[in-house]
Amino acid sequence: MRDVLDATPYDALLLLSFGGPEGPDDVIPFLENVTRGRGIPRERLKEVGEHYFLFGGVSPINDQNRALLDALRKDFADHGLDLPIYWGNRNWAPYLTDTLREMTADGHRRILVLATSAYASYSGCRQYRENLADSLAALEAEGLDLPKVDKLRHYFNHEGFLEPMIEGVVRSLADLPEDVRDGAHIAFSTHSIPTASADTSGPVEGHGEGGAYVRQHLEAAGLIADAVRERTGVDHPWQLVYQSRSGAPHIPWLEPDICDHLQTLHESGAPAVVIAPIGFVSDHMEVLYDLDTEAKAKAEELHLPMRRSATVGADPRFAAAVRDLILERAATERGERPTPCALGTLGASHNLCPVGCCPARAPRPAAAGVDSPYA
Structure with missing residues (x-):
């Protein structure tokens, strides 16, 4: 039974x-x-x-x-x-x-x-x-x-979230022409946010350049890249890049932008690229437009072979x-001590967001945290 x-x-x-x-x-x-x-x-x-x-x-x-x-x-x-x-x-x-x-x-x-x-x-x-x-x-x-x-x-570091993306990158590499496959770079893409917001992401003790937002993405990207190397036998160069900026031009946001990165790859002689949108759970509009439309057009302009791997969905x-x-x-x-699944070095995230975690510009009540007004 x-x-x-x-x-x-x-x-x-x-x-x-x-x-x-x-x-x-x-x-x-x-x-x-x-x-x-x-x-x-x-x-x-x-x-x-x-x-x-x-x-x-x-x-x-x-x-x-x-x-x-x-x-x-x-x-x-x-x-x-x-x-x-x-x-x-x-x-x-x-x-x-x-x-x-x-x-x-x-x-x-x-x-x-x-x-x-x-x-x-x-x-x-x-x-x-x-x-x-x-x-x-x-x-x-x-x-x-x-x-x-x-x-x-x-x-971000749970095996069930990472494994589909690992397989997606491996499939995308295999889909590239054989003569450029082994030299292909991997661009791990996520949503750009203001640098001030990134710097204060996560618990207060971890605030600083990039904050938890950048650290967590780098951890996920590194885990995927390591697994891809183990499965293909090739150590592909990779970088965390950003997309979908929407703020005022004078406010600093996380960079490099994906299209700028494609230009840099082309100028450095990279033979091909796989874009892996690790910052997105599914292929929603920012993936379809910013990657499958704009980034694809940029890669075609540069004659840079490009594949976009799948999100988890x-x-x-x-x-x-x-x-x-x-x-x-x-x-x-219930008061038990389960062993959490968390790959890499950062460990499992907190269950309750602490005071000062990812603060807003203007303080507002937030549920499901230590400072929640709805205990």
Whole structure:
């Protein structure tokens, strides 16, 4: 008889993601949601919206989250984990507040949150926690009995997150022409953020140049590069690069930009490149546009053979990793001492974000942390 896995004290999982438009009429309202309070002119939003209109006004992220939900539900059912899964977004339907309201109405009292961001940063962690606090405040104002909400730890160094990307890089290298394959460089790409935000990412004791955001990405990239070397017998040069900058020109952001890096590779005589978007869980718009459109066009202009490896998406190994993270956190909450899966040297991330972790420019309440107003 199959063992029943114990997620006690948790009684539900919430997949929390960014959201995206699902048709042309959604694009500008979606971008208004994303940029609310930042004073960005509507004309600028229309310029950004052109990226979406190239793909029919549809971001792939919602369908990718549906696929991940299916993968998680199948994995849980196959392994005897009885834990219902819900889905809520920050910026588009299904909205987070509506989903938390539904979960509360369904009687769930201890909720675990899986955010579709593997690394520490304000936009990748604390902002999600602020959104959770906003939604809980809205439910409290409605007189509802609030559930306790916890967030799963960062999973950038979990084997189930890394293994699909390792295989993706190996496949992409194999797809290059044989005469340039062994000399190919690997560009590990992630979202650029302001350097000030990077420097204060993660716990206070680790603040400094690049902060936890850069350290964690370098750790993941190094682990993938080492595994690729073991499997191919070739030591490919690699670098962490950035994409999707969106801020004011006078504010320093993490560099080098992926297209600038492609230019540098070409000038240095690199014969080919594989771009591995390790900063993204799925192939959403910033992967499709910034890599598959802009970076691809730049590589073609330079006559630089390029392949883009796959993100993790709904890979069954990632679904298994989520199950592992749930059981680890549940055991910890029960007072047990599980052995966390964390490859490399940085170890497992904290379960509760400490005070001062990934601070916002203007302090706001954030749930699922040491300083949460909703204990």
